[in-house]
Amino acid sequence: MNRLGTAPARRALTHILLLGFGFAYVYPFLWAVGSSLKSKLDFLDTGLSLIPPAPRWENYAQAWQEASFGTYFMNTLIISVTSVLLTLLFTAMAGFALARTTFPGKKIVIGVIMITFLLPHGYTIIPVFDLVNALGLLNTLWSVILVQVGGGLVFGTFMFMAYFSTMPRELEEAARVDGAGFNTLFFRVMLPLAKPMAATLGLFTFISSWNNFFLPLVFTLGRPELRTVGVGLYAFTNQTTTNWTLLCAGAIISLAPIVIVFIVAQRYIVEAIAGAVKA
Structure with missing residues (x-):
């Protein structure tokens, strides 16, 4: 009782x-x-x-x-959307190849990818900066896009590799019986089935890219008109004062796209988590 x-x-x-x-x-x-x-x-x-x-x-x-948010908003949107698309494409292809094919040295490749995942980003910024400068891409939106895509490849590859590994072999075998080649199997069979994982990874990539402050600041330092929203919030601060009310308003404006994207992708995220738990 x-x-x-x-x-x-x-x-x-x-x-x-x-x-x-x-x-x-x-x-x-x-x-x-x-x-x-x-x-x-x-x-x-x-x-x-x-x-x-x-x-x-x-x-x-x-x-x-x-804060010239109109320009900064467009810059951030271009960087974030392009980063998401390229990251999903490259990581999905790499994850599919590592999960569904066998080739000599596969374990070594996975090990090398894992080692690069453990490297702190601060240790690689100088060689990455030198590489971008040597390619003539410094102070362009492409410099920020490519660096952000490169930073998210390892995590995304492992996510897709784990997801593709859980798919039944019968799907692949049935597609091959129907005459599907490697590219057709990936783009028309496996990739559509990976929508929940693509939505989840795309959301994480979008949030990371949209909120990134350090990379846009470093790689567009010479051209203030290429700043992103995160860097643009500095317009409300100077050496002596900070306009806190406008800074808060700018922060809420910068959060709005993330909230919208999360609401749109929420159903796919739940499906991806449910699939991972079931697996």
Whole structure:
């Protein structure tokens, strides 16, 4: 009887604790939303309050104009979308080849790829910078795209390799009986079946590319007009002051595409996770 009586209380306590942790987790985002609608004076007076005394929606328009977000938004969109497409194409092909074919030295190739995955990015930035400069791509959008794609190839390759390894051999054999070659088998059979994994990896790549600050700053330093949204947020800071309300408004604007992409790709992400758990 005692145990039955305490079970609901334990569940209620668990729910309260989880709600508390959840609120603490999302509080910084809610604070940024509230602060983006405050005036400079209200920002200083209300401190950690989430609710602005008098919402100033014009902060978003002002942030968009002062930080040249129109140009930076387009730069970021071009870099992110191109990075996603190239990353998915290259990693899907490499993952399929490693998962469904055998060739001499396959284990060595996988081992070398794994070693490169363990290398810290900070150790490779100088040789990568020299390579991009030697190719004449420095201070171009392509320099940022290629470096970001190169940085995501190892993780994506292993993700696709694991996903393709779980597919039944009967599908491949049936396609080959129908006369499908290697390219037809990949593009028309296997790749469409890997949509959940492609959506999941594409979302992670898009978020990483959209939020990247270091690479766009380094490889477009000589041409400020090629800055991305993340780098453009620095327009609200200088040596003496920071316009926190506009900075928060700019941060919320930069988050909007990520939220939209996540909502669109959410169903595929759930399918990929469910497939991984089932496997």
